[in-house]
Structure formats: C-alpha cells, structure tokens
Amino acid sequence: MSPAIQLTDVTTSYENNVVFTHLSLQIHSGQFVGIVGPTGCGKTTLLKTILGIQTVFSGTVLLNGKPVNRVSHKRIGYIPQLESIDWSFPVTVEEVIMMGLYAGKRLIPWQSKEERERIKELAAKLGIYNCLQQHIAHTSGGQRQRAFLARALISNPQFLVLDEPTSGVDIKTQHEVLHLLGDINNQGMTIILTTHDLNAVASHLPWVICFNNRIVAEGHPGDIFTNEVLRQTYGSDIIIVKHGDYHLIANSTPLKLNSNSN
Amino acid sequence: MQFLLEPFYYAFFQHGLIAAILVGALCGLIGVHVVLRGMSYVGHGLSHAAFGGAVIGFVLSINFYIGAGIMGLSAAIIINQLTKNKKIKSDAAIGIVTTAVFAMGVVVISQQRNLNKSLDAALFGNILGISDNDLIIIGIVTVVTAIVMFFSYRPLLFASFDQEAAQIFGIKTEGMQLLFSLLLTLSVIVAMNIVGVTMIAAALIMPAMTARMLTDRFSVMQLYSVLIGVIMGACGMYSSYFFNVASGATIVLFGALIFCLAVLVRNIRERIALRKNFHRHGNLIHSHSHPHHTHIASEKNSVTAESTKE
Numbered sequence: 331m332s333p334a335i336q337l338t339d340v341t342t343s344y345e346n347n348v349v350f351t352h353l354s355l356q357i358h359s360g361q362f363v364g365i366v367g368p369t370g371c372g373k374t375t376l377l378k379t380i381l382g383i384q385t386v387f388s389g390t391v392l393l394n395g396k397p398v399n400r401v402s403h404k405r406i407g408y409i410p411q412l413e414s415i416d417w418s419f420p421v422t423v424e425e426v427i428m429m430g431l432y433a434g435k436r437l438i439p440w441q442s443k444e445e446r447e448r449i450k451e452l453a454a455k456l457g458i459y460n461c462l463q464q465h466i467a468h469t470s471g472g473q474r475q476r477a478f479l480a481r482a483l484i485s486n487p488q489f490l491v492l493d494e495p496t497s498g499v500d501i502k503t504q505h506e507v508l509h510l511l512g513d514i515n516n517q518g519m520t521i522i523l524t525t526h527d528l529n530a531v532a533s534h535l536p537w538v539i540c541f542n543n544r545i546v547a548e549g550h551p552g553d554i555f556t557n558e559v560l561r562q563t564y565g566s567d568i569i570i571v572k573h574g575d576y577h578l579i580a581n582s583t584p585l586k587l588n589s590n591s592n
Numbered sequence: 593m594q595f596l597l598e599p600f601y602y603a604f605f606q607h608g609l610i611a612a613i614l615v616g617a618l619c620g621l622i623g624v625h626v627v628l629r630g631m632s633y634v635g636h637g638l639s640h641a642a643f644g645g646a647v648i649g650f651v652l653s654i655n656f657y658i659g660a661g662i663m664g665l666s667a668a669i670i671i672n673q674l675t676k677n678k679k680i681k682s683d684a685a686i687g688i689v690t691t692a693v694f695a696m697g698v699v700v701i702s703q704q705r706n707l708n709k710s711l712d713a714a715l716f717g718n719i720l721g722i723s724d725n726d727l728i729i730i731g732i733v734t735v736v737t738a739i740v741m742f743f744s745y746r747p748l749l750f751a752s753f754d755q756e757a758a759q760i761f762g763i764k765t766e767g768m769q770l771l772f773s774l775l776l777t778l779s780v781i782v783a784m785n786i787v788g789v790t791m792i793a794a795a796l797i798m799p800a801m802t803a804r805m806l807t808d809r810f811s812v813m814q815l816y817s818v819l820i821g822v823i824m825g826a827c828g829m830y831s832s833y834f835f836n837v838a839s840g841a842t843i844v845l846f847g848a849l850i851f852c853l854a855v856l857v858r859n860i861r862e863r864i865a866l867r868k869n870f871h872r873h874g875n876l877i878h879s880h881s882h883p884h885h886t887h888i889a890s891e892k893n894s895v896t897a898e899s900t901k902e
Contacts, residue, residue, distance in 0.1 A: 429754075
C-alpha cells in the first residue's frame with residue numbers, strides 16, 4: 331500500500347534561498363506527526379510543499395499516490411498560525427466555519443439547510459455551539475482553535491495540516507487542543523503539525539520529525555529526543571529529564587543573572 | 593412642503609440624485625472589501641491613474657470613460673503583477689504606478705492649457721452635469737458589480753479574510769484579486785464624475801467603516817455599507833441644493849457625520865454592555881461578559897470587558 335503522503339527527492343526554495351534539497355519523506359494513513367525544529371528551518375515550507383502551494387524545483391509530492399496539484403482540495407484540511415489572523419475582521423465563529431465550504435459549487439451567499447445543520451452538528455461536537463454567533467475576537471484561545479478546526483473539518487478531509495497550533499495559547503488550551511487532535515486522529519484522520527513546543531510533542535504525539543533544512547531524525551519522541559539529535563536540530567545543548575514515560579526538555583544554559591538583580 | 597420638494601422638479605437634480613444614490617450603493621458594496629483588505633490607498637491611487645487616462649483620452653478625442661478605463665485598468669493590472677510575489681509592497685507599487693500615470697496627465701495638461709476647465713469635473717466632481725449616458729454607464733457598472741459580487745460573495749470573503757488558507761482550500765485567490773481590482777477600477781471611474789478624484793477614497797471607505805462600527809458580522813456589514821452609501825449620497829445631494837454648495841464635497845461631509853454618529857453609537861453600546869456585565873460583591877467587582885464562563889475578578893479600576901479578549 332502506498333503512503334498517504336510521499337515526498338521523493340524534493341528541492342524547494344523561499345525567496346531565492348534554497349530551503350531543502352533532495353528531501354524524501356513518507357507519512358502513512360492515520361499517522362499523527364509533529365514536525366519540530368528551530369525558527370527558519372523550513373517547517374512551514376515543508377507544510378506548504380505537502381499542501382501543494384510551494385513551487386517545487388525537482389522531485390515529486392504525492393498524496394494517496396496522486397500528484398498533490400491533482401488532489402481535490404476537499405481532501406486537505408488546513409489550520410494556519412492563529413497569530414497571522416486579523417482578529418478585527420468582522421466575522422462570527424459561524425462565518426469562519428462556513429468558509430470551509432466556500433470552495434464548493436454553491437454560489438449563493440447564504441447557507442443551505444444542509445450546511446446549517448452540518449455547522450451546528452460540528453460546532454456541538456467541538457464544544458463551540460454556544461459561541462457560533464459571537465465575533466471571533468470575542469472568544470477564548472481554545473474556542474478560536476476549535477473554530478478553525480471546525481472550518482478545516484467541515485468538508486470531511488482526509489488529511490489535517492496545522493501550522494503551529496500550540497503557539498500563542500496557554501498551557502491548558504495547548505493540552506485541550508492536542509487531546510482533541512488525538513481524538514480526531516483516533517477516528518482515522520492523518521494529522522501533521524508543526525510546533526516549537528518540544529514538551530507538548532514529547533507528552534502528546536506518537537511520532538515526531540526533527541527538522542532543520544533536512545530530516546535530522548524521526549520516530550517516537552521517547553526514542554529520538556536525545557541530546558545528540560536535539561543538538562543537531564537546534565545547534566545548542568538541551569537537557570532531557572526522563573521521569574517514567576514522561577520527558578521534560580529544557581535549555582541547558584540558563585540565563586546567568588547579576589547577583590545585584592535580587 | 594413645496595419648498596422641500598422644489599429640487600425634484602429639476603431634471604439636473606433628478607439625474608444627480610439617481611447618480612449619487614447609485615454611486616453611494618456601489619461604493620458601499622465594494623468599499624467593504626477595500627477596507628477589510630487594507631486597500632484604501634488603492635482607491636485613491638486608481639482615481640489618479642484614471643484621471644491621467646481621462647486627460648490623455650481627451651487630447652486624443654477619445655470618450656472620457658474609455659480613456660480613464662484603459663489607464664485605470666492597466667494600472668490595476670500592473671499593480672497586481674508587481675505585488676504578486678510580495679517583493680514589492682502594494683503601497684509602493686500603487687505610489688509608483690498610479691502617480692506615474694497621473695503625472696502623464698499633468699504633463700498633457702501643461703501642454704494643452706485649454707483643458708483645465710474641462711477636467712475640473714473629474715478632479716472635483718460635477719454631479720449636476722450628469723447626462724443620460726453617464727446615468728446609463730453608472731447603472732450598468734452598479735448592476736454588473738452587484739451581480740458579480742453576489743455570486744463571488746463566498747470566495748471573495750474567504751480570500752479577504754485569509755488569503756493563504758483560501759488558496760489551500762481551493763479558491764483561485766489570484767483570479768479573485770484580479771476580478772476585484774477590475775470591479776474597483778470601474779467603480780472608481782464612474783464615481784469620479786460624482787465626487788471627483790480628490791474625494792473618491794473617502795466615498796469608498798466611509799460607508800464601509802461606518803458599517804464596521806455598527807456590526808461584527810460580515811454579511812450585515814455588507815448590507816449596512818450599501819444602505820449607508822445610499823443615505824450618504826441621497827442626503828448629501830439633497831442638502832447641497834439647499835446650502836448651495838458643491839455636491840461631491842457635501843456627500844463626503846455627510847458621510848463623515850454619519851461615521852461620527854456610528855462611532856458614538858458603538859461607544860455607548862460598549863459602555864452599556866460593560867455595565868451589564870459588572871457584578872459587585874462587597875469591595876470586589878467582577879465581570880463575565882461572554883457566555884463561555886470566563887470569570888474575571890479584579891480591582892475596580894482595572895476591570896474592563898476587554899479582559900476576556902486576548
């Protein structure tokens with residue numbers, strides 16, 4: 331059986347700078363994968379390559395065995411970095427979710443009965459039914475993530491791609507979002523996300539790719555979060571504390587404060 | 593009563609009123625996306641490019657709309673192409689392209705000194721000189737824009753809100769951007785005769801910004817913006833007759849007045865909502881302004897409803 335996502339010998343660039351060369355990667359159907367790496371290492375470019383919106387100089391990107399540009403957009407659900415959203419834009423939670431259906435064939439602005447039912451059903455499932463009519467900026471961080479998740483899920487995609495879903499949210503929301511994604515993954519959805527939060531990855535994700543313009547290592551966080559792999563990925567020493575099944579990752583060079591600062 | 597109905601007996605006023613209402617609705621319709629896409633400067637720039645085209649067209653004995661249309665649309669397409677790969681920012685591209693076309697018009701004016709009066713209408717608006725042909729053209733542009741925007745409501749909204757995600761979800765965002773630029777250029781050209789080059793940006797932005805003050809819902813904002821555009825056009829035109837002042841400027845001033853009222857209404861609404869959410873328990877004041885039960889407790893001076901926002 332061919333992998334759900336297959337990159338073979340892919341070379342791509344961003345603003346005339348080569349981001350990665352001859353990259354090969356396979357992600358199988360139903361996997362829940364986190365991509366970690368330092369800022370500017372090409373994580374977002376890798377996501378865009380998988381999503382088919384990045385110009386590829388050489389190599390192939392296949393989704394379910396088909397070139398990505400020939401795959402129906404309905405098969406891919408995408409959640410952008412929430413920090414890139416203009417929160418003053420006048421849209422309610424309901425309108426945000428509706429956008430997931432806007433690439434469809436319906437040209438009439440208002441919702442059909444089926445669309446309305448689908449939104450209500452999904453919103454109830456994700457726990458945001460009560461805030462459907464609220465302006466998106468008037469919701470909490472967790473509700474915003476759920477609203478964008480609903481937008482991505484409303485067309486029943488096969489893949490879910492998230493760019494930094496844990497950034498800019500508190501630790502409780504982070505935990506909620508990752509558990510929600512875990513539940514969705516348990517129902518068979520293939521999920522790929524990027525994150526800077528190594529601890530969240532270590533405690534929630536079954537598979538991780540350490541990336542720095544190339545794949546440094548991939549596997550279960552417990553197996554690949556080693557000093558050597560993290561040094562190669564981030565270029566600095568990182569302490570890994572193991573406690574039972576848990577891994578705590580911290581920078582090994584704490585800030586030295588002036589004694590007068592106390 | 594007779595006094596109040598007096599202007600309606602004149603054909604020039606009837607034409608002007610219809611034109612002001614149509615252009616008000618058109619600016620209200622398209623202005624929503626202009627404001628939300630942060631393209632306010634585009635409307636201003638395109639009107640300058642269209643003016644340059646109108647001058648060149650005048651010298652070449654070409655119809656005003658054709659001259660302004662060709663140069664305006666060309667400028668819109670060039671700006672689109674220049675900003676496509678994001679290496680040149682849109683404000684810089686607009687500044688270069690539209691000012692260059694405007695400068696061409698100024699050069700032509702300086703050579704053909706007899707043009708000055710004929711083009712005053714384009715610069716400052718000449719709503720009282722609207723002909724039947726002008727009305728037909730304004731009507732066609734308004735209807736076409738309304739139809740196109742109705743059927744592209746969904747992709748346009750998504751592309752305005754989150755262009756990259758819209759592209760990933762399968763919306764032809766580049767096509768949408770080009771379509772919108774073309775509609776905007778046509779709107780700017782027909783609005784030039786009403787409010788003039790110098791005030792088009794205000795006519796495009798005011799209805800949409802006023803509507804934004806009154807609602808947080810896009811569909812309602814779109815509707816309010818059109819209504820406010822119509823009210824602005826009709827009331828501005830009507831009052832200009834009695835005060836015997838320039839109609840274009842009166843329409844814009846009327847728009848500014850409605851905007852100020854809308855800001856006031858929003859502030860009052862926010863204060864009322866804030867008061868509703870306050871609860872006092874002894875010395876402690878707390879608020880829970882949203883139905884997701886986010887409770888905030890703090891001292892009197894630091895409590896605001898905004899606390900629940902991020």
